[in-house]
Amino acid sequence: MFQLSMFFLSFSPLWLSIVFIDAKNLICGTAYPWTERISIACIVLGVIISLPIMVKRLKGNHAQNKKQVEIKTAKEEKFLIAEFLMAYIFPLFAFDFTQWDGVALFLIFFLIFCWQCIRHSYLCVNVILDLMHYRVYECEMEDKTIIKVLSRRNLLAEKKLCYTAINNDYVLDIM
Numbered sequence: 001m002f003q004l005s006m007f008f009l010s011f012s013p014l015w016l017s018i019v020f021i022d023a024k025n026l027i028c029g030t031a032y033p034w035t036e037r038i039s040i041a042c043i044v045l046g047v048i049i050s051l052p053i054m055v056k057r058l059k060g061n062h063a064q065n066k067k068q069v070e071i072k073t074a075k076e077e078k079f080l081i082a083e084f085l086m087a088y089i090f091p092l093f094a095f096d097f098t099q100w101d102g103v104a105l106f107l108i109f110f111l112i113f114c115w116q117c118i119r120h121s122y123l124c125v126n127v128i129l130d131l132m133h134y135r136v137y138e139c140e141m142e143d144k145t146i147i148k149v150l151s152r153r154n155l156l157a158e159k160k161l162c163y164t165a166i167n168n169d170y171v172l173d174i175m
Contacts, residue, residue: 002057003118003167005050010126015043035100054128058150058172066174068162070142074155077136077148121167136170149173 022036030036096102116122129150137155140146149155149163151173163171 001053003121004114005053005057006126007114007117008046008050009054009128012047012127015047019043032100035103039103051128055132058132058134066162066164068160071155071159071161072140072142072144074137074139074149074158076156077138121169147171 019040022039026033026036095106133152134150135152135155137149137151138146139149139155139161141161147163148170149161149172150166150170153173153175155161155173160175161173162175163173166172
């Protein structure tokens with residue numbers, strides 16, 4: 001459920017835009033008000049379910065499966081959010097979310113993309129993580145291994161890292 005929640009919340013800028021457009025259409029009057037009502041309800045329900053799952057996993061008890069290592073070098077990945085927005089979010093504005101057929105076309109694309117991301121354990125960097133002050137770092141350890149770390153600490157100034165795996169590619173700093 002954590003990966004599904006992360007995937008859903010990574011589209012927060014799109015969800016906020018859709019809610020804004022749908023609310024505006026409901027206020028101004030629309031020929032298909034149920035499309036907007038269902039859209040807003042689904043987005044709100046998705047956020048209500050996904051946000052607590054993500055927060056619980058990130059702030060939860062990580063006593064088991066933790067590792068402690070020495071950081072040799074760290075580099076912050078600064079453009080991940082911008083790249084994600086440009087590649088995955090902005091193109092989705094081409095869909096007409098005020099018409100049911102536009103919503104259906106979007107859902108086909110979105111569900112296939114979701115299935116692929118979860119199937120391959122792809123961690124979607126998202127704006128919600130940024131608002132929670134998480135950053136992504138690429139760290140080289142003393143043993144020369146390189147890992148990608150999701151952390152609230154400034155790992156550029158740290159030498160010790162205690163972490164647990166999120167997926168095959170990312171770990172979570174738990175210090």
